[in-house]
Amino acid sequence: MEVDKKNKIFQPKKKKSKCPTCKKISKESFSPFCSKKCANLDLMKWLCDEHQIIID
Numbered sequence: 001m002e003v004d005k006k007n008k009i010f011q012p013k014k015k016k017s018k019c020p021t022c023k024k025i026s027k028e029s030f031s032p033f034c035s036k037k038c039a040n041l042d043l044m045k046w047l048c049d050e051h052q053i054i055i056d
């Protein structure tokens, strides 16, 4: 029965998330993106949106 208790303590693995840029499975080192390229693309997109709001 002690084994069962230990199993309950075991924490669930992190959910695999998808890269918001290309919808591929994200890598932990670039989370939530799959690569640095996708992270940069999203950042650029975000900055562009922000910039447009400021101009407007």
Ligand SMILES: [Zn+2]
Binding pocket: 019, 020, 021, 022, 023, 024, 033, 034, 035, 038
């Ligand atoms: Zn990606």
